[in-house]
Amino acid sequence: MTEFGHHMPLNQIRDGERIDLAADEGERGRIAERLGLRSLDRLDAHATLDRKGQIVRARGRLKASLCQSCVVTDEPVDAHVDEPFDIYFLPEPATGGAEDEIELGSADCDVVFHDGSAIDLGSAIADTLALNVDPYPRSAGAEAALKAAGVLSEADAGPFAALAKPK
Numbered sequence: 001m002t003e004f005g006h007h008m009p010l011n012q013i014r015d016g017e018r019i020d021l022a023a024d025e026g027e028r029g030r031i032a033e034r035l036g037l038r039s040l041d042r043l044d045a046h047a048t049l050d051r052k053g054q055i056v057r058a059r060g061r062l063k064a065s066l067c068q069s070c071v072v073t074d075e076p077v078d079a080h081v082d083e084p085f086d087i088y089f090l091p092e093p094a095t096g097g098a099e100d101e102i103e104l105g106s107a108d109c110d111v112v113f114h115d116g117s118a119i120d121l122g123s124a125i126a127d128t129l130a131l132n133v134d135p136y137p138r139s140a141g142a143e144a145a146l147k148a149a150g151v152l153s154e155a156d157a158g159p160f161a162a163l164a165k166p167k
Contacts, residue, residue: 006122
């Protein structure tokens with residue numbers, strides 16, 4: 001089971017259809033656990049679907065309110081995500097040999113494969129949220145904690161730091 005599964009049969013998707021999704025408390029809890037968040041208080045998305053045969057395009061916006069742990073102090077760090085998305089759902093490609101390499105371009109990064117019968121829009125939205133969460137959140141007290149521990153800032157440790165010191 002996916003954390004935020006919203007399976008939509010291909011034969012029921014109408015071109016231009018608008019979908020509004022909101023994760024319930026259980027879904028938000030499972031997504032927060034997978035992403036290592038303290039909490040996920042809100043996850044909403046709306047999308048307009050365009051279908052051409054087996055290809056579905058979902059364009060819309062994702063909004064989330066969440067709390068992460070500071071990577072330095074472990075203090076809570078509140079964050080908000082408000083991002084547009086443009087996801088293509090394509091039929092699973094024919095399986096090749098184990099030796100086949102697949103090259104992905106930047107346009108291929110928002111492609112999700114489906115089994116030919118349904119797409120899972122909710123799971124794709126949860127993955128989009130994962131890509132938009134700060135991987136190294138820092139609280140307001142992080143810099144002071146690092147300095148107190150003797151960790152140099154990027155400016156102090158950079159390649160030109162020695163040149164900036166008085167002679």
